[in-house]
Amino acid sequence: xxxxxxxxxxxxxxxAIQAGCRYFFGYPITPQNExxxxxxxxxxxxxxxFLQAESxxxxxxxxxxxxxxxxxxxxxxxxxxxxLKQEGISYIAGAELPCLIVNIVRxxxxxxxxxxxQSDYFQSVKGGGHGDxxxxxxxxxxxxxxxxxVQEGFDxxxxxxxxxxxxxxxxxxxxxxxxxxxxxxxxxxxPKDWATTGWxxxxxxxxxxxxxxxxxxxxxxxxxxxRKYQEIKAxxxxxxxxxxxxxxxxxxxxxxxxxxxxxxMEMAARKGIKVGLIRPxxxxxxxxxxxxxxxxxxxxxxxxxxxxxMGQMVEDVTLSIGGKKPSHFYGRTGGMVPNPADILAExxxxxxxxA
Amino acid sequence: xxxxxxxxxxxxxxxxxxxIAVNYAMHSADSxxxxxxxxxxxVNPFFRSTEVKEQLExxxxxxxxxxxxxxxxxxxxxxxxxxxxxxDQAAKVIIDVGGDETGARALGQYFPYxxxxxxxxxxxxxxxxxxxxxxxxxxxxxREVQRMSRLEISHLVNNTNLSYETDICxxxxxxxxxxxxSKSVNKPIAYTAGxxxxxxxxxxxxxxSVFPIKLFMKPPWR
Numbered sequence: 393x394x395x396x397x398x399x400x401x402x403x404x405x406x407x408a409i410q411a412g413c414r415y416f417f418g419y420p421i422t423p424q425n426e427x428x429x430x431x432x433x434x435x436x437x438x439x440x441x442f443l444q445a446e447s448x449x450x451x452x453x454x455x456x457x458x459x460x461x462x463x464x465x466x467x468x469x470x471x472x473x474x475x476l477k478q479e480g481i482s483y484i485a486g487a488e489l490p491c492l493i494v495n496i497v498r499x500x501x502x503x504x505x506x507x508x509x510q511s512d513y514f515q516s517v518k519g520g521g522h523g524d525x526x527x528x529x530x531x532x533x534x535x536x537x538x539x540x541x542v543q544e545g546f547d548x549x550x551x552x553x554x555x556x557x558x559x560x561x562x563x564x565x566x567x568x569x570x571x572x573x574x575x576x577x578x579x580x581x582x583p584k585d586w587a588t589t590g591w592x593x594x595x596x597x598x599x600x601x602x603x604x605x606x607x608x609x610x611x612x613x614x615x616x617x618x619r620k621y622q623e624i625k626a627x628x629x630x631x632x633x634x635x636x637x638x639x640x641x642x643x644x645x646x647x648x649x650x651x652x653x654x655x656x657m658e659m660a661a662r663k664g665i666k667v668g669l670i671r672p673x674x675x676x677x678x679x680x681x682x683x684x685x686x687x688x689x690x691x692x693x694x695x696x697x698x699x700x701x702m703g704q705m706v707e708d709v710t711l712s713i714g715g716k717k718p719s720h721f722y723g724r725t726g727g728m729v730p731n732p733a734d735i736l737a738e739x740x741x742x743x744x745x746x747a
Numbered sequence: 748x749x750x751x752x753x754x755x756x757x758x759x760x761x762x763x764x765x766x767i768a769v770n771y772a773m774h775s776a777d778s779x780x781x782x783x784x785x786x787x788x789x790v791n792p793f794f795r796s797t798e799v800k801e802q803l804e805x806x807x808x809x810x811x812x813x814x815x816x817x818x819x820x821x822x823x824x825x826x827x828x829x830x831x832x833x834x835d836q837a838a839k840v841i842i843d844v845g846g847d848e849t850g851a852r853a854l855g856q857y858f859p860y861x862x863x864x865x866x867x868x869x870x871x872x873x874x875x876x877x878x879x880x881x882x883x884x885x886x887x888x889x890r891e892v893q894r895m896s897r898l899e900i901s902h903l904v905n906n907t908n909l910s911y912e913t914d915i916c917x918x919x920x921x922x923x924x925x926x927x928x929s930k931s932v933n934k935p936i937a938y939t940a941g942x943x944x945x946x947x948x949x950x951x952x953x954x955x956s957v958f959p960i961k962l963f964m965k966p967p968w969r
Contacts, residue, residue, distance in 0.1 A: 397875045397909050399761055406877065422792045426760075433878070506792050566793050567966050568761055570875075570909040648966075655968040731967050 395572050400564040401426035403535045403571050404494055405434065407542035408466055410573055413492070414440030415465040417454035419447055419473060422506045423562035424496035427468040448473045452480030452493075459489035460600035462587025464546055468494035470562075471512050472503055475520065481555060482521030486602030488617065490549035492542065493527070494558045496565035499727035507727025508562035508648060513704035516559050517676045524614050526621055528556045528628065529675040531646040535569040541673075547579040548628060552620055553586070559675060561700065563648040563729065624677055631679035632671040636686055639668030641739055644683075644709050645698045646672050649730065653698055656735035667739055668692075675705070683712035696720045696742050698735055700728070718742075748775060751867040753840050755854070757896065758871030759879045759888045760846030763906040765796050767871055767940055768843035769803065770960040776807040781838045786812045789823035789853050790845035794964045802963070809838075825853065833860045848891035858897045869937065870900040872928070874907045874921040882927050889932065902937035903929055904958070911969070913941065915948045922953060 398406070405427045408416075416431040428444065435442040445451035451467050458465040469477060474495045484491060497512045499505040512520075516529045528548055532538040538560065545556040588598045604610035632650075635657065636642055645653045650671040660667045670686065672679050686692055694717055697706035703721045710719040722738040724730045754771065756764040765788070772784040784803060786796045796803070797812040804810060811832070814824040832840045844854050870889055874880050879888065889900060907913075907921025918941055929936050938958035939949065946957045 395875070395909055395912065396877050396880070397761070397873060398877060402761075402877060562793065563966060566791070568910055570912045651966070651968045729967050 395570040397568055398535060398571050399426055399566060399568050400535050400538055400560060401496065401566070402430045403539050404468070404542055404558065404560075405430035406573065407539040408492065408546070409434055409438050409440070411464070411543040411546045413464045413466050413546065414438065415458045415463050416440070416442045416467065417445050417451040417458070417465070418467050418469065419445050419451050421470045421473045423498055423508070423565050424468050424470045424494065426565070427494065427496075448476035449480065452477040452484070455491050456480055456484050456487070456489060459484065459491045460487065460588050462584040462589055466492040466494065468496065470496045470498045471500050471509070474512065474515070478521035481527070482523050482525060483602045484555045485521070485525035485527065485617075486523060487600050488553040489555065489600065490546075490553050491555050492545050492549060492558065493555055494560065497559065497561045499725065505727040506562065508564075508729060509700045509725060509727055510561055510647060510649065511701035511704065511725055512559065513675065513699070513701060516557050517678070517708075525617065526676050528552070528554060528624060528677075529559050530556065531559050531673060531675050532564065533647050533650045533671065535564070535567070536571050538564065539571050539573065543576055547581065548624075550581045550584070551579060552624055554620065554624070559647070561648050562727075628674060629677045629679050629681075630673035631682045632669075632673060633682065633686075634669040634671070635666070636668035636670065638666050638691055640666045640691065640693045641696055641743055642668040642670055642686055642692055643696045643698060643735070643739065644670045644672070644705070646675060646705065649698050649700055652730055652732055653735055655732035656739065659732055659736045660739055665739065665743060672705070678708045678712065680708075680712040683709060684714070687713035687716040692717060694718045694720060694742050696722060696739060698730065698738070699723045700730070701725055748778060748780070748839070749867050751865045752836075752838075753842065753861065753864060753866035755842045755844060755866055755868040755898070756871060757844045757851055757854070757868060757892050757900065758846060758904075759876060759885075760790065760850070761876050762846065762871040762873045762879065763908065763940070764846070764871045765794070765843055766960055766962060766964055767869075767904060767906060767958070768841055769796050769799055769963050770958070772803060772808045772841045773806050775839050775841065782807065783809045783811060783832050783835070783838045783840050785829055785832060785840060785842045786810065787825070787829075787842050787853050788845035788850060789813060789825070790847070790850045796843045799963045823853070829857070833857070833864075844896070847888065848895040851892040851896040854896040854898065861898055866898070867902060868898055868900050869902050869904050871904045871906050871940075872921070872925050874924050875909050875917060882924060882931070885925075885928050886931065889928075900932075900934060903934055905936055905939040906941070908941060913945060915945055918945065918949065919953070
């Protein structure tokens with residue numbers, strides 16, 4: 393198929409349909425409204441069901457139900473709406489159900505604003521809902537990567553029976569770029585023999601549940617989920633490294649911010665400053681080993697994490713490099729987007745301090 | 748410049764109306780004409796003409812935006828100030844309408860005014876956009892936009908592009924498809940829009956009606 397020009401939000405929706413998603417439950421909120429709008433138009437044509445629920449709480453519980461019945465299902469929202477969905481997300485993780493949750497992040501806290509932000513990192517990666525669980529969190533930085541990760545995300549969810557989150561921001565949702573939808577190879581996925589599709593007496597009854605009153609039974613259940621997380625860490629961790637081989641300063645950024653950092657790196661190169669970039673693509677599992685490797689190199693003098701937040705991912709970067717190199721932070725928040733010149737100034741400041 | 752006092756830019760969602768409206772307004776002001784740009788987009792939260800208000804005003808274009816625009820209060824509320832453009836007979840008024848029939852709905856309420864004075868309503872098309880890549884899809888959206896706005900499209904604009912990956916062939920292919928649309932509704936293609944470098948490569952028969960644009964709606968790394 394030839395390239396088309398798409399908004400990030402439209403691309404997410406089309407990618408989901410092409411990945412076989414036939415159920416969408418959501419509630420509108422800026423800046424992700426093009427996802428439900430596109431789904432409302434296209435899903436019925438594809439033989440699917442779009443439903444605008446009465447609230448975010450209802451929408452996520454519809455996702456729970458459809459996922460329990462073995463359907464490929466998704467929901468999308470933006471920050472305050474994702475906060476409302478947290479109880480359901482925890483239930484879905486507890487009941488080990490596969491689904492895709494998209495968060496096109498806007499400024500917070502509270503109702504915040506409608507401009508792009510990355511201040512939901514903690515919520516997504518550290519578990520916004522209650523209990524011991526993790527989402528697999530994927531952070532695209534181009535519209536094409538958004539398409540690829542949506543399709544991959546559904547497969548990861550099915551393979552491990554775990555909810556997957558696409559963490560974008562308003563910029564990625566609203567901007568337009570050329571994209572291509574290629575014929576994709578699906579993973580070999582286990583059969584959904586656990587799904588509640590009606591009991592015909594030919595197998596044990598399928599039960600979808602996250603309630604375990606006996607503490608020993610619950611501990612066993614959580615341990616089982618955590619063994620699965622070890623497997624996900626080993627198999628699914630992704631990061632992009634760019635110009636790290638001879639870098640004095642390694643900048644770390646994800647999503648939109650990584651694009652801005654790349655422009656700042658070009659400006660730095662013109663000034664003779666060697667800057668590398670580590671861009672985590674999976675925020676959970678976090679690419680800890682990649683950071684550890686580069687932190688051991690002598691030519692790397694310091695790390696600088698850049699985010700559209702007051703400093704969230706920087707905690708994981710600092711933990712990963714384990715004190716081997718200084719860890720600095722630069723961020724804008726509330727919907728303010730850093731520009732390449734600001735980031736370059738910060739790189740120069742870090743370099744000056746470490747010279 | 749066009750003789751009508753009111754110039755309306757409509758189109759499908761993401762067709763590039765805003766870039767064209769902004770450029771058109773700047774040209775108009777450059778020619779010494781008193782110019783007002785009305786941002787009537789109630790669909791897009793960002794990448795809108797109000798974001799280049801400073802540059803527009805520096806060039807002498809007055810900008811009228813929806814209430815609460817870019818504040819985070821995403822309420823589609825339009826200011827009473829818009830009515831002033833219908834009384835200020837000296838001003839050229841460029842209206843940047845939101846995409847699809849949803850965006851065109853905002854135009855409907857000014858219907859009585861457009862009965863009294865001539866207007867030119869452009870319909871901007873990018874054939875590289877989803878749901879706008881076939882003649883049938885384009886025609887169906889045009890009908891919806893006309894129905895919602897209760898106004899009639901007078902001219903088409905070919906704005907076929909793949910952003911920074913646009914090839915001259917994309918523009919030519921887009922022109923061929925839009926020509927079919929043009930024939931079937933009997934409305935002329937007024938312009939082929941694009942960045943100057945690309946338009947210079949067009950074959951001669953398309954060169955006569957080009958509208959070179961400067962790009963304003965860009966993410967911070969471009």
